Amino acid sequence: MKILILNGPNLDLLGKREPDIYGHATLAEMMAAVQARGSKLGVDVIHEQSNDEGALVTRIGHCAGEVDAIVINPAAYTHTSVALCDAIKACGVPCVEVHLSNIQARESFRHESVTAGACVGQISGFGGMSYELGLEAVVDYLRRRDTK
Ligand code: DQA
Numbered sequence: 274m275k276i277l278i279l280n281g282p283n284l285d286l287l288g289k290r291e292p293d294i295y296g297h298a299t300l301a302e303m304m305a306a307v308q309a310r311g312s313k314l315g316v317d318v319i320h321e322q323s324n325d326e327g328a329l330v331t332r333i334g335h336c337a338g339e340v341d342a343i344v345i346n347p348a349a350y351t352h353t354s355v356a357l358c359d360a361i362k363a364c365g366v367p368c369v370e371v372h373l374s375n376i377q378a379r380e381s382f383r384h385e386s387v388t389a390g391a392c393v394g395q396i397s398g399f400g401g402m403s404y405e406l407g408l409e410a411v412v413d414y415l416r417r418r419d420t421k
Contacts, residue, residue: 274315274415276408277340278307280322281329281348287373295373296400303401307344310405314412326350326357333360333368341415343368344407351376351386361391367414371407372397 280300283290288299304320311318319340323329329350336343343361345368350357361368368391375398376383389395393414396406 275317278320279345282324307404330360337365342411358391368392369407369411370395371403
């Protein structure tokens, strides 16, 4: 089983980006923790980041056959991108949306997710642990689906 962790815009700046909100860990440190969790679960975890909406859309749209699921933090595109929502719906693999911060507890423009409705579910507010919880959730989802 292979899971893609896909990170959107500005998440490459974690560690120095608004640490009061996002913490001091870098994206590389968070992804290393998710890969360690993947090893414990017996799944392969790869991760990619892009600031480019079109690149994310293309990556999602062409992932079927290569990965079994996606854990995605669409970052700011969460709140704006119909194109990402459509790509998630079209790609044919289950996606779980994750956020470091609790988007419901922040500015009102962050309360709506355009993309979450296309996903199996959403996890928000647990810092880097959100990725690990998202991984656990999607692996559990796949294992239940495949034993039906
Ligand atoms: C975020 C929340 C978004 O509102 C914001 O634009 C981000 C990060 C999070 O992980 O908390 O870039 O997705």
